[in-house]
Amino acid sequence: MAGEAVVPWEAAREAAWGLGVRCLAVVGHVELREAIGATLAADLIALVGVPAYDAAAMDGYAVAGRGPWLVRGRVLAGVTERPGDLRPGEAVEIATGAPVPGGTEAVVPYEAALTEEAGGPADDAIAGAAGGGAVTRVRGEIEPGRHVRRSGEDTEPGASVLAEGAVVTPVAVGLAASLGHDTLPVRRPKVGILVSGDEITDTGLPVPGQVRDAIGPMLPGLVAWAGGEAVGGGRVRDTFADMMSALRASADAGADVIAVCGASSKGPADHLRDALATLGATPVVDGVACRPGHPQLLAHLGEPSSPGPVIVGLPGNPNAALVAGVTLLVPLVAALAGRPGPDPVGGLPTRLPVEGEVRPHHRDTRLIAVRVADGTVARPVGHDRPGSLRGAAMADAFAVIPPGWRGPSARLVWLPM
């Protein structure tokens, strides 16, 4: 990993995105609930129409022809046999969602119906009719088609309703179920997370010389937000042998990405570069011209035709790791997942005026934690030194401040909520 030049922040993001596009994650067919947060690997097609059959939209009477109508029975939701057709002058009492008989012109809701006893037995000949009650006659005003949901009026069978690359949201899962799907084809890249550093502890209060791991708990959520899934990984001791075996184990376990934090600098305990060189990794990015977070790495272990697994090196300082996360890891995972762009949040402003004290770096791009007020202006929140997540935790986004920036507007990279 020697000799790679530090790259501009934008170019680093593009390199990560481009590498991910070249090695799309494999497609899995997963049950609907498990698909939430993953990315559709094919257009979502309606297997049935919405509605799937002509149905009542109100509780009342399905009627045919002109009134008054003779009520021939009752049709409840859940009948799967088609009710017998209505002749002009006939009606059935009907529940919302129940199939309307052929010949139905409209449904008269109870509130708009005038009913009367007509005498004589109820006609149970209509399929699904509950029967048994006094046959009534019903009157009311109708408008043709009123309160009847026609088969396929929202969605025709075979229609494409969500495009490949869409995020599977809870709503999308509900939609998929309504269209007859039990599973969905999705991409969800696997990300092994390796946390290095002999000073790092996982629980309780650290004693002087120890540091609580802040990155291991943060990365799975960041990965999920980008469309991936954290798998395996764990802690790595500060030795070359441990780094080698942890990288090999993650690769053997099928990780598409291996994110290594706290070993990206060039100190005596930073073995990531040497391990990557020994494994014959191809370097893509070694150092990014941004503050914080300049010691970032991007490399891949595979061949040019099949580059994965991809290695992302994140700095040990937690806010620097977050910056590296949104610079390399998020675009890479989003691309591997087959998403249309590197930013997981859609529909939010990508540039806003920044109000407050902002000092550009003379050479590097600064990423500053900002809160967005009224959707119109971004204000720095402070507390965003490399070692502190306090500012980023209060922030909505990072404002991207290139060298020489004079304002007022800056690009925003949104953070997970």
Ligand SMILES: Nc1nc2c(c(=O)[nH]1)N[C@H]1C(S)=C(S)[C@@H](COP(=O)(O)OP(=O)(O)OC[C@H]3O[C@@H](n4cnc5c(N)ncnc54)[C@H](O)[C@@H]3O)O[C@H]1N2
């Ligand atoms: N000679 C140079 N030294 C350093 C440079 C440089 O350019 N030349 N860059 C500095 C910067 S900037 C950073 S950031 C760090 C990155 O180094 P590492 O990725 O090797 O990280 P460490 O040295 O292990 O840790 C840095 C800092 O962060 C703490 N840390 C580490 N892991 C975690 C974790 N999981 N959770 C919370 N805190 C963590 C660690 O204790 C250190 O305090 O290199 C600088 N040095």
Ligand code: MOO
């Ligand atoms: O990446 Mo470092 O945290 O800029 O200090």
